Amino acid sequence: MSIIVINPNSNEAVTQGLREALAPFPKTECITLNSGPFGIENQADSDSVILPMLEVIKSRQDASAFVIACYSDPGLEAAREASPVPVFGIQETGVTTAMCRADMFGVISIGEASIPRHRRYMRRMGVLHRLAGDCALNMSVDETARGADTFARLITVGNTLIADGAESLILGCAGMAKHRAPLEAELGVPVIDPTQAAVAMALGTVFASHF
Incomplete structure (x- = not known):
């Protein structure tokens, strides 16, 4: 296998x-x-x-x-x-998993340009009514994978989404994978690495x- x-x-x-x-x-x-x-x-x-x-x-x-x-x-x-x-x-699976963990979920995206693309996809999935928000880090894919300031920015954006009603969070880029566990510990809500x-x-x- x-x-x-x-x-x-x-x-x-x-x-x-x-x-x-x-x-x-x-x-x-x-x-x-x-x-x-x-x-x-x-x-x-x-x-x-x-x-x-x-x-x-x-x-x-x-x-x-x-x-x-x-x-x-x-x-x-x-x-x-x-x-x-x-x-x-990973988006389809990440959204499905987030909805299994909470009623309302939020997405942490890399940039503002990603958000309309995500929303189009979630509209086709029929799940926009479960989306509390989609907020951008305003970083590149490479910065999310290597950047020294990525985790601090994830905390800020994650707290914004929680304040907007998100009860679980999805990391909206594969480059954020290493931050899942520490971010969940910091924010106190389920954080889904979609991969x-x-x-x-x-x-x-x-x-x-x-x-």
Whole structure:
């Protein structure tokens, strides 16, 4: 069994952060889409990775499941059409997990430009009535993965969302993965790393298929 986690940007620091966040999970392999943009920060970036990512998916016939580790879930429907095994998007899975933990959830996004894209997706999911808010760090993908000030900014934005009624929070970028546990301890509400949530669901799906 092998769960292939695809970072569709070309920033290896993000992929390494995913490896560290997913270390407790068995049978996972994190890979970088080297042809992707350095960070996926707008719709054009998101759309640009779909075709090369599909080629990776088609080439990995050893996979038991795939996780697309970008909060925009780029190419999720196309990947599901192309793959004979389950494919999980981290936004879809993160939102589902957050709603299992609380009535109202909030999203911490990397930048203001991400918020309309997230809201369009959640509108299609039919869950906007459960969204307390979506607030931006106003940082790049790379800064969320490496920046010294990222955690302090996460606390500020997280508290804003809690004040707006959020009872659980989603980290709206794979680059934030390493901050999940300390942020949850600091804020006192469930904090969802969507890649961890997607890998957990992928593992459960694959295990269940054997019984």
